Amino acid sequence: MVPSFGMAKSSALKVLKLSERRSEINPNDESGLILPQVLGNIEFKNVHFSYQAGPDSEVFDNFSLKCVAGGITVLVGPPESGKSTAIALLQRFYDPVKGSVSLDGHDLKTLNIQWLRSLIGVVQQEPVLFNTSVRENIAYGDNSRFVPQEEIEASAKRSNIHDFIKSLPQGYDTSCGTMENQFSSGQKQRIALARALLRNPKILLLDEATSALDKKTEQIVQDGLHKALSGTTCLTIAHRLSTIQTSDKIVVVHRGKVTEESEMSATKLDPNDIFEIHGSIPMAVFPEA
Incomplete structure (x- = not known):
């Protein structure tokens, strides 16, 4: 009993200490630039x-990448090569140790952080649904205003989840708190994607956001995204060949660096061509091929 109490006390102290930690980047900071116009050009320049x-283990080692405004850039590469870190840096959850990340030529550190994050839509591989209705989960994509039902349904249609929602007994009023475990991973991803699209983001970050979809559904979603993303800069992390079909640029990330990239149309490439582009990367990067 006493040893168990001692272990619990030690664990509680660690939790309390952790809760007292503060981020070096203040998410409520009201200072910084707000650009009058956003094109969406993104650049990682010599980022370390x-x-x-793990301060002695560099995730990025002189990482450089340009994402053209309005284009779809796909990052591929083995696990733990730094792909998800790129998305975290773009949201300023962290700052580079060296080098810079910029938007339209402005270092992200000089921009108003709340404004910057309001420009970005994000969908993770394992999205979070809140304990409220499907309607409110999608509307939360833009919590700065009241979102009419028409906009919610339009976003749901773009992510190919509208018909499924309508088939539920309570439709858009279905509680995600009670239904979350009954939703498949693919359905959760499409609800989260509808939420991200609702705000019409200037930058859309997709971290394997369609990984749980079957090929047919993913193709429908990708086609919808391609039509909906006019003027939006999209950075996507992918492990499946089908995910890159509508991309403008394919970038291979390996050991914290961009090792290869291609701007040729992915729709004209077969799997063997793709593997020639990143011959140093294991074929498991695209397991469906």
Whole structure:
């Protein structure tokens, strides 16, 4: 009993200490530039980065990448090569140790952080649904205003989830809190995608956001995205060949660096061509091929 109490006390102290930690980047900081116009050009320039938990292990080692405004850039590469870190840096969850990340030529560190994040829509591989209705989960994509039902349904249609929602007994009033475990991973991803699209983001970050969809559904969603993303800069992380079909640029990330990239149309490439582009990367990057 006493040893168990001692272990619990030690664990509680660690939790309390962790809760007292504050981010070096203040998410409520009201200072910084707000650009009058956003094109959406993104650049990582000579970025070096490592997490505090492993300061001696660089995630990015002179990482450089340009994402053209309005284009779809796809990052491919083996696990733990730094792809998700790129998305985290763009949202300013962290700052580079060296180098810079910029939007339309302005270092992200000089921009108003709340404004910057309001420009970005994000969908993760394992999205979070809140304990409220499907309607409110999607509307939360733009919580700065009241969102009419027509806009909610339009976003749901773009992510190919509208028909499924309408088939539920309570439709858009269905509680995600009670239904979350009954939703498939693909359905959760499409609800989260509808939420991200609702705000009409200037930058859309997709971290394997369609990984749980079957090929047919993913193709429908990709086609819808391609039509809906006019003027939006999209950075996508992919492990499946089908995900890159509508991309403008394919970038291979390996050991914290961009090792290869191609701007040729992905729709004209077969799997063997793709593997020639990133011959140094294991074929498991695209397991469906």
